[in-house]
Amino acid sequence: MSGPGSETPAYRVWALPGIGEVQAGDDLAKLIAATEPGLVDGDVLLVTSKIVSKAEGRIVEATDREAAIDAETVRVVARRGTLRIVENRQGLVMAAAGVDASNTPPGTVLLLPEDPDASALAIREGLRDALGVEVGVVVTDTFGRPWRNGLTDVAIGAAGVRVLDDLRGGTDGYGNPLSATVVATADELASAGDLVKGKASGLPVAVVRGLAHVLAAPGEEAGGARAMVRVAADDMFRLGTSEAVREALSLRRTVREFTAEPVDPGAVRRAVAAAVTAPAPHHTTPWRFVLLESAASRTRLLDAMRDAWIADLRRDGKSEESIARRVRRGDVLRDAPYLVVPCLVTEGSHHYGDERRDTAEREMFVVAAGAGVQNFLVALAGERLGSAWVSSTMFCRDVVREVLDLPQDWDPLGAVAVGRAAGAPKERAPRDPEAFLTVR
Structure with missing residues (x-):
């Protein structure tokens, strides 16, 4: 017109x-x-x-509007106090699932x-x-x-x-x-x-x-x-902040099979940035992350670790069949398109000259390093990357330090395989949080 x-x-x-x-x-x-x-x-x-x-x-009878919202909600996107942004049955993301208590008789609500x-x-x-x-x-x-x-x-x-x-x-x-x-x-x-x-x-x-x-x-x-x-x-904004954290935690699963799709190094570095926000004793930074981005570096490390592991198992008197079976468990690292070796550094720790206190001091640093690795794994899940944290490098630390040319005071804390999961993870058995609580 x-x-x-x-x-x-x-x-x-x-x-x-x-x-x-x-x-x-x-x-x-x-x-x-x-x-x-x-x-x-x-x-x-x-x-x-x-x-x-x-x-x-x-129009439905609903003296409790919250119950009506619950009935129309498929997924909670974000929550702040009593306000909820949700995905409703129609696929719409909106406040209160579109349940409306205005312009309708008292005691009733309107659904979309x-x-x-x-x-x-x-x-x-x-x-x-x-x-x-x-x-x-x-x-x-x-x-x-x-x-x-x-x-x-x-x-x-x-x-x-x-x-x-x-x-x-x-x-x-x-x-x-x-x-x-x-x-x-x-x-x-x-x-x-x-x-x-x-x-x-x-x-x-x-x-x-x-x-x-x-x-x-x-x-x-x-x-x-x-x-x-x-x-x-x-949808890049599918969740609110706290909901995104909870979803990332739920997505953090051990992945045993990866696709060959390359991993974005930037995503790994963002996960490291999340890792180093973990708490640590004495204002220290006990985390180091060695990124094995080339296939050659991964193969060189894993071959050396395999040889060291086989030698240890033979000294233990294990059969060749048993050794082969145990070595196969490390295939998850070999199949992943990206490896990360987290390391513990105890620089800044206190030395008391007392075995009990010195042991506790080291345990504090180990706990802090573990918190950093957990942050790292959760952040990877938030990037839609699967991971498997395998302890194998802890059994041949000298070999890992030599192959990767690391300082002697860096203690490898296993290796993390990173990549896109080849399939959906198995259902995780439900755990009742109450079973892990003691209230005094």
């Missing part, structure tokens, strides 16, 4: 009066048609999800439509039957947004509308290629409608005219608003 006397692009948006209070079982298309909205082909209707929920009977795309399609088809018009329909709801104050309406359901405008492959006004530009058209429509609908004015439906190009062409499969939900694999 153009402005008067010009070719300047323009559109018009207005709210539809006369909808009235919506009851369970109402036909929203008929209610909208009854207002004599004057719709024409190419218009887009923006319908507040609240009246869709009411018409679909999504079960299938907002299907709801939008029903309204669209109903208006076609009632008024003979081809319009787009967007079902909207109010969202907060990360990093931005304030609320706005976004699309949670759509029919007949191209919800995303993919500009990738085109060029800007300077001829620069567009490689990442996908416009959330349906969200822009939703926010435009919210400016005239308001939150408490009793105007739950708006019309946009002049943007017919956002409607799908006859026979075109436009999809719905579900296409706007970012899939988990592409």
